[in-house]
Amino acid sequence: MATVFGVPGGGLNEYQKHNGSFRAEDLEMKFSTEGGPGALVQQINFTLTRQINTLYEIGSTNVYYVGNRRQGQAQLNRIVGGTANFKTLITDYGNMCAPKDVVLAAKASTCGKNQQAVTYTLKSATMTSIGASVTAQDIVITENLGFMFLDLDYA
16 A cells, blocks of 8 residues: 655665654743743853964974863743743842843653653853833734853753
8 A cells, every 4th residue: 555645766865764762841941040930931042252362383293182161052032921920030030240040951851752851951051131022913022132152061
């Protein structure tokens, strides 16, 4: 029997197999303050970079890397609203004198096989920018928050 969307004569697209599942509920985001639950976060992305300088030794072919100074940037988009502690995310992470961690964790799924947990911890995060937008179609205000952080734990 041929599959509905299979390639005539066979090929890789004709034979597909299920290779696992995971639940969206297994992803959680934790803030180091009460600003997490009800923050209605829709999207977050982050990048950690490190500066590396190259040194060349005169009279030889030796090259040296000097570096390991790290800096991270994160962007968080959320819907304005939520619970009564909605504004605490802004006030707590807006204080650069008291940076806090942001934790993204994907638990090992109870649905799939051979699933592993992963956790990203953005160390010493502080907010660097805030913006907002609204579209008539959505009738909601979306906040865009920028953060910087010092290091990233990956476990």
